[in-house]
Amino acid sequence: MDWVRPLHPSAVPAWMIERATQRRLAGDWRGACEAAAVDVDVDLRAIRRVHGADVADEVEGDLRHLVPDLLRWHLPRGRPGGLLRGGAWFPLALFPDGHALAARPPVWHDRPQRISVRFHRIAADERGGARDDTLMLLRDRWDARCTAELLARSGGVTRLPFFAPDGQRLPDDEVAGDGPEGQVELALEVGGQGRHADAWAAAGFDLEVLLFRPEWGPDRIDPAAFDRARTDARDTVVNRSLAGLRPVHTWLVEAAHRTLARVPALRLVEPWPSEPPRVLPWPTEVDERAGLVRIDLRGRCLVLDRLDSPRPRARLVSRLPRGETDEDRERAEVAAFGLELARMPRMPFVLARRPAELTALLRGDLRPDDLHPLVRAALFPERPPRPPAVTGPLRDTVRVRCDNATHEVVIHDGTFTLPHPQAEIDRERMVEALGGGVQGCVAARDGWRDHTVRMPRPMRRLRDELLTRVWHGDGPGVAAALDGGIDPHVRDERGRTLLHLLPWLSGADLLPRLLAAGLRVDARDVDGETPLHSAVAHGSPDLVRALLAARADPKAMSTGRHGRVAAWTERPDLGFLRQLRR
Known part of the structure; x- marks a missing residue:
């Protein structure tokens, strides 16, 4: 957890930080958590009844000061996509009688990037993975009351060692001077030798x-x-x-x-x-x-x-x-x-050990503006706020190899424009009908909507850029890509459409837009699952109801190894599906 690197812009996007901050400062900690895709399973009334008022007040205080976007920022991530890494759970605070307020990332990397925060008893046969105490020890990584502690952990009092308060790196002749920061700089320089x-x-x-x-x-x-x-x-x-x-x-x-x-x-x-x-x-x-x-x-x-x-x-x-x-x-x-x-x-x-942020800044792996706004304000109080980077549209022109030339495939208003006359496209179709495969520009267009067609590498990279926004849950980022003209009929390598992937997305209601664009509500992926299968497995009750209202078939049977009806589930919050099984 001490490896710090710049996050993907969609991992903790600017809109998420802005919405979560507004709600947190307004005292709506539940709304702040929802804005940051953090699910809170804490019943304060039950805690007060079972554990007493003092424990309940302390838990509520921790939740009121929880910065959910900062928590998401600091949870460990895996390579290469930078998705939250499962296999561990993170106690935030301990309480008497063996209870903890704990954060848990998704168990698997291919699940929606939602974090759960629970108050629960630490069981002897804990099956949630390894326990990592980092967030309990370093509260500056999630608690608004403690963000200034990172400066102290880095050896600073009025500034970060080796840096001016505005974030500029100090010249060599100005470090290792007097004061507490100078003592830290001298010790780190000597140790570096x-x-x-x-x-x-x-x-x-x-x-x-x-x-x-x-x-x-x-x-x-x-x-x-x-x-x-x-x-x-x-x-x-x-x-x-x-x-x-x-x-x-x-x-x-x-x-x-x-x-x-x-x-x-x-x-x-x-x-x-x-x-x-x-x-x-x-x-x-x-x-x-x-x-x-x-x-x-x-x-x-x-x-x-x-x-x-x-x-x-x-x-x-x-x-x-x-x-x-x-x-x-x-x-x-x-x-x-x-x-x-x-x-x-x-x-x-x-x-x-020294904070990973200090090491990354000294190495040049991070710039001050790569830090979370609260962290940047704690380390560099005189640095002017930087306008948050907004996730914009994707590129609309892709250069692909076609025969012995390089052509430009243009995507505009959800349609592909190919630099070929219809006769050349028909010839490709004839080759395909005879058992061959399409190539070049035609493969770039067909592979976008058909996962069985191998697209040219530049086109695959464009699809990966769009899907990366999806995997991180950046709903507004996906909406911005669609606004820029990207075809919404894309399918991933498992044949899933954006309707299948709606449980991954937060911050924007894309269902009406995708249906209006012509996506089929009962489209099948490679396992024969429909978007309703995906929503029942990973989505919210509101998403399930919206798909049913759009005439999704609740009795659709998947064709994978373990086939199941879309409405089959034991989730207690989807009890309304039971009457649809009959």
């Missing part, structure tokens, strides 16, 4: 390499790192051990305090009596009273202490392999720290 141990010193830490027993073998500890007679080798190993962390050192003190404060909060999250002890995967047997925090590295760890002193300390120590115990080692740990390493609160790695 591979001198990671010196970077800790530049940031104001005392870095120590702790020696337990020199005779331990290399399977437990690298002797070169702790042989005082081999200073060069020791420094090399220490720098190599620290290389993978790359923190903003000055933030680590605050991160350590948050880690210590989090331990009592986790202890309050007790499982229900009917659940086994493993219901909560967060370790709560740690001891935060000593004021020690550890950061796990590869084969080693850093122990932070003296957190409230002018010069905190970081001690690099080895770790025993997972699952192994050693009484001599445990006694040595107790003698050095007062308790074993295993009982020290562990700082989550996402709090220890």
